[in-house]
Amino acid sequence: MDERYDPKVIEPRYQKLWEKEKLFKVTEDPSKKKYYLLEMFPYPSGRIHMGHVRNYSIGDVVGRFLKMQGYNVIHPMGWDAFGMPAENAAIKAKTHPAKWTYENIEYMRSQLKKLGFSYDWDREFATCDPEYYRWEQLFFLQMLEKGLAYKKKSFVNWCESCQTVLANEQVEAGLCWRCNNPVVQREMDQWFFKITAYAEELLEYCDKLPGWPERVLTMQRNWIGKSEGAEIDFDVEGSNKKIRVFTTRQDTLFGATFMSLAPEHPMVKELVQGKEEEKRVNDFIEKYKRISREDRITGTLEKEGIFTGSYCINPVTGDRMPIYVANFVLMEYGTGAVMAVPAHDQRDFEFAKKYNLPIEVVIQPEGKSINAEELTEAFEEDGILVNSGEFSGMKSPEAREAITRELEKRGQGKKTINYRLRDWGISRQRYWGAPIPVIYCDKCGIVPVPPEDLPVVLPLDVELLPSGASPLPFVESFVNTTCPKCNGPAKRETDTMDTFVESSWYFDRFTCPDYTEGPLDQSKTDYWLPVDQYIGGIEHAVLHLLYARFFTKVLRDLGYLKIDEPFINLLTQGMVIKDGAKMSKSKGNVVDPDEMIEQYGADTVRLFCLFAAPPEKDLDWSEQGVEGAARFLNRLWRLVYEHHESISRVNSYSGKTPPGDASRKLHRKTHQTIKKVTEDIKERFHFNTAISAVMELVNLIYQVKDDVLREEKGLEVLREAIESAIILISPMVPHITEELWRVLGHESSIVLTSWPTWDEEAVKEEQLLIVVQVNGKLRSRIYVSPSADREEIKRIALEDERIRKFVGEKPVKKVIVVPGRLVNIVV
RNA sequence: GCGAGAGUGGCGGAAUUGGCAGACGCACUGGACUUAGGAUCCAGCGGGUAACCGUGGGGGUUCGAGUCCCCCCUCUCGCACCA
Numbered sequence: 001m002d003e004r005y006d007p008k009v010i011e012p013r014y015q016k017l018w019e020k021e022k023l024f025k026v027t028e029d030p031s032k033k034k035y036y037l038l039e040m041f042p043y044p045s046g047r048i049h050m051g052h053v054r055n056y057s058i059g060d061v062v063g064r065f066l067k068m069q070g071y072n073v074i075h076p077m078g079w080d081a082f083g084m085p086a087e088n089a090a091i092k093a094k095t096h097p098a099k100w101t102y103e104n105i106e107y108m109r110s111q112l113k114k115l116g117f118s119y120d121w122d123r124e125f126a127t128c129d130p131e132y133y134r135w136e137q138l139f140f141l142q143m144l145e146k147g148l149a150y151k152k153k154s155f156v157n158w159c160e161s162c163q164t165v166l167a168n169e170q171v172e173a174g175l176c177w178r179c180n181n182p183v184v185q186r187e188m189d190q191w192f193f194k195i196t197a198y199a200e201e202l203l204e205y206c207d208k209l210p211g212w213p214e215r216v217l218t219m220q221r222n223w224i225g226k227s228e229g230a231e232i233d234f235d236v237e238g239s240n241k242k243i244r245v246f247t248t249r250q251d252t253l254f255g256a257t258f259m260s261l262a263p264e265h266p267m268v269k270e271l272v273q274g275k276e277e278e279k280r281v282n283d284f285i286e287k288y289k290r291i292s293r294e295d296r297i298t299g300t301l302e303k304e305g306i307f308t309g310s311y312c313i314n315p316v317t318g319d320r321m322p323i324y325v326a327n328f329v330l331m332e333y334g335t336g337a338v339m340a341v342p343a344h345d346q347r348d349f350e351f352a353k354k355y356n357l358p359i360e361v362v363i364q365p366e367g368k369s370i371n372a373e374e375l376t377e378a379f380e381e382d383g384i385l386v387n388s389g390e391f392s393g394m395k396s397p398e399a400r401e402a403i404t405r406e407l408e409k410r411g412q413g414k415k416t417i418n419y420r421l422r423d424w425g426i427s428r429q430r431y432w433g434a435p436i437p438v439i440y441c442d443k444c445g446i447v448p449v450p451p452e453d454l455p456v457v458l459p460l461d462v463e464l465l466p467s468g469a470s471p472l473p474f475v476e477s478f479v480n481t482t483c484p485k486c487n488g489p490a491k492r493e494t495d496t497m498d499t500f501v502e503s504s505w506y507f508d509r510f511t512c513p514d515y516t517e518g519p520l521d522q523s524k525t526d527y528w529l530p531v532d533q534y535i536g537g538i539e540h541a542v543l544h545l546l547y548a549r550f551f552t553k554v555l556r557d558l559g560y561l562k563i564d565e566p567f568i569n570l571l572t573q574g575m576v577i578k579d580g581a582k583m584s585k586s587k588g589n590v591v592d593p594d595e596m597i598e599q600y601g602a603d604t605v606r607l608f609c610l611f612a613a614p615p616e617k618d619l620d621w622s623e624q625g626v627e628g629a630a631r632f633l634n635r636l637w638r639l640v641y642e643h644h645e646s647i648s649r650v651n652s653y654s655g656k657t658p659p660g661d662a663s664r665k666l667h668r669k670t671h672q673t674i675k676k677v678t679e680d681i682k683e684r685f686h687f688n689t690a691i692s693a694v695m696e697l698v699n700l701i702y703q704v705k706d707d708v709l710r711e712e713k714g715l716e717v718l719r720e721a722i723e724s725a726i727i728l729i730s731p732m733v734p735h736i737t738e739e740l741w742r743v744l745g746h747e748s749s750i751v752l753t754s755w756p757t758w759d760e761e762a763v764k765e766e767q768l769l770i771v772v773q774v775n776g777k778l779r780s781r782i783y784v785s786p787s788a789d790r791e792e793i794k795r796i797a798l799e800d801e802r803i804r805k806f807v808g809e810k811p812v813k814k815v816i817v818v819p820g821r822l823v824n825i826v827v
Numbered sequence: 828g829c830g831a832g833a834g835u836g837g838c839g840g841a842a843u844u845g846g847c848a849g850a851c852g853c854a855c856u857g858g859a860c861u862u863a864g865g866a867u868c869c870a871g872c873g874g875g876u877a878a879c880c881g882u883g884g885g886g887g888u889u890c891g892a893g894u895c896c897c898c899c900c901u902c903u904c905g906c907a908c909c910a
Binding site for chain 2: 330346420683776
């Protein structure tokens with residue numbers, strides 16, 4: 001054994017060995033309990049960053065720990081390989097996205113291997129491989145058949161700098177989630193996945209995912225945005241047309257005094273046609289087409305609107321309601337039309353004040369009275385109905401039901417549920433993605449590619465365009481094809497799929513990456529799925545994690561899967577920050593994993609990532625902290641170095657209480673540590689406290705070893721303690737522990753060892769420390785035997801000299817005894 | 828504005844069920860070893876001379892509150908004219 005700990009020698013040695021022995025390769029084994037452990041696979045952007053190191057280190061601890069506990073752990077890794085950065089980098093470097101991507105994969109794989117993660121590399125794949133995306137194209141065709149994929153013309157989010165459309169989830173505060181540039185609305189014919197068909201189930205299952213962080217579920221619930229209300233039809237005066245609104249406040253219907261339409265509302269054009277208002281309204285619409293989104297980023301727009309010159313009729317009061325176009329009404333939500341109730345909606349109130357429209361109070365707060373003239377803001381809460389005909393006197397919730405029933409009877413409305421969630425726009429006008437497998441024929445229209453013709457391979461022989469726009473439309477050999485129906489000349493779809501489609505099912509494919517008969521081998525998916533533990537960043541709370549849930553339900557309904565949800569437990573780890581900010585090139589605070597590994601070794605980097613903060617919190621990178629981690633590993637190394645020759649001659653102590661005070665103390669601490677570390681990892685994922693427990697054990701070994709060695713079974717007890725420390729910390733720092741394990745004479749890998757169990761008897765303290773309080777204040781400590789009963793503890797406490805001093809002559813009112821904890825004497 | 832989470836030494840963080848606040852680590856201080864120490868080992872390390880005071884602030888429940896309840900403040904994240 002070397003005197004000096006040198007990770008540069010040890011780490012590659014064991015990485016090669018693990019790989020050669022295929023220690024982490026797994027197959028289905030019905031006799032064992034399976035565990036599917038997964039970390040979000042990376043985009044091959046070039047190099048691994050600290051966020052990946054942290055994410056994968058957390059996963060690796062869980063994987064190695066559970067393997068040692070006897071689980072059949074599947075722990076795969078692969079590459080989310082389609083995407084725009086490849087294309088942009090390729091344009092810049094005048095290379096090909098495929099070349100760029102595969103080179104990055106090569107390098108990043110080597111980085112992951114240098115970190116010693118326990119992946120089953122035989123399952124690795126990249127999503128840009130046609131053998132992967134061909135199945136995705138098949139799913140698309142089957143979804144098309146079921147109406148779950150469809151094409152429609154609508155206003156979509158367009159990112160000018162990315163030259164492509166984005167789904168709603170991919171727009172953050174009006175900006176593109178990738179490049180942070182403003183997103184504009186553009187009317188385009190696009191492919192969608194009907195995620196809204198699953199809105200209710202996606203929402204409902206939020207209550208059936210107890211292993212998910214509450215805040216992720218909340219974000220998903222909010223994103224789905226269910227609201228219960230009614231659709232109400234308003235007749236347009238002098239026409240047989242109706243305007244349909246969605247409202248959650250049917251109880252305020254009697255107070256609806258005007259109508260607001262979104263600028264994009266299809267009815268606006270008809271309403272103003274030939275009227276003197278026509279030009280003014282059209283100018284207004286044009287203005288908001290140009291500025292609306294961008295202004296929403298900077299702040300709230302002032303409410304503004306314009307009268308269309310038309311009126312509609314309030315179905316319950318019969319009053320004429322002027323129809324306005326209003327800048328704050330969203331076409332995307334509800335029906336794009338809002339019945340305006342100025343007394344009970346703040347936006348409508350402001351609007352009514354500005355344009356001098358009538359305000360009718362129809363809801364009174366309980367025990368108070370308000371009137372329209374004195375209102376300074378809308379009363380938006382529930383209350384008691386007034387001025388509402390037969391419904392006056394009802395409470396809001398009751399009135400909502402009653403008014404809806406009345407409208408239904410008259411055929412002028414119905415109860416509805418509205419969701420904020422929109423269908424998932426998946427067309428991307430970029431090259432580096434999976435082609436959408438449809439063909440356009442002048443005669444037959446949209447024709448799906450026959451499944452037997454899959455995959456529609458993305459042609460690699462292309463010249464990228466400097467603008468970023470897809471070169472596919474110009475690749476004649478790709479575009480020009482024949483119609484599968486009529487055999488006539490036809491053209492292929494040149495849009496590709498959103499790369500979030502690939503990441504929506506990669507975890508399914510990991511169970512059978514080489515299966516060629518179909519997308520998924522049921523004998524494998526049935527065994528491995530669902531994913532037991534998923535680990536990744538919170539930034540995907542409503543992107544990937546929502547899409548993947550949706551896709552799982554689709555694959556279930558297509559007959560591929562038997563599960564309802566993909567991920568049982570979800571851990572969202574915090575960011576790695578430095579100097580109070582997220583690491584970024586522009587801030588110049590990036591710490592490169594390669595440099596850290598070079599300087600300290602993978603084990604030290606891993607240990608620091610796990611020790612500095614609990615996984616769900618942000619981790620503040622500190623070079624001094626890293627040195628602390630390195631110091632601990634050196635300390636462990638020296639301990640083994642100093643004693644390996646002597647303890648190698650004996651077996652680890654395995655009996656009950658050993659003779660000798662020091663030995664007993666160390667034996668007890670050893671078992672306490674086994675218990676603590678096991679529970680911390682298994683039940684709480686608190687690796688930081690698990691590590692600190694091992695540090696305590698090592699500290700105690702240093703402290704008592706000389707005394708222990710003077711005792712009868714001392715050497716055995718010392719070996720037990722040292723060996724336990726090595727095993728317990730091995731999931732965090734697998735290389736150094738593998739080496740030390742072998743130094744102690746073991747010939748097979750530490751990974752194959754069973755996780756130690758603790759002796760409940762040994763864990764117990766011989767003497768319990770009991771805290772004694774007088775009037776709730778700590779006054780003394782006493783030691784009692786664990787077998788002492790309440791009376792005895794009480795007696796010892798009251799006899800304690802310090803306590804007698806504090807109690808003095810005062811009468812003892814009450815004595816509270818909590819066995820094993822404390823005594824509180826109330827005087 | 829709505830929703831969620833958090834606030835503990837100089838710092839990262841412990842305290843799992845209401846029961847010794849500050850485990851473990853970093854930084855710092857003193858000492859030992861040493862040609863040397865940025866290695867290692869040992870000791871100390873919330874404030875206060877002390878009684879005592881201390882978990883963002885103020886109330887409350889309790890024998891006992893970092894932990895439970897009410898009010899307030901601050902910060903972070905998400906959504907944001909959602910009808």
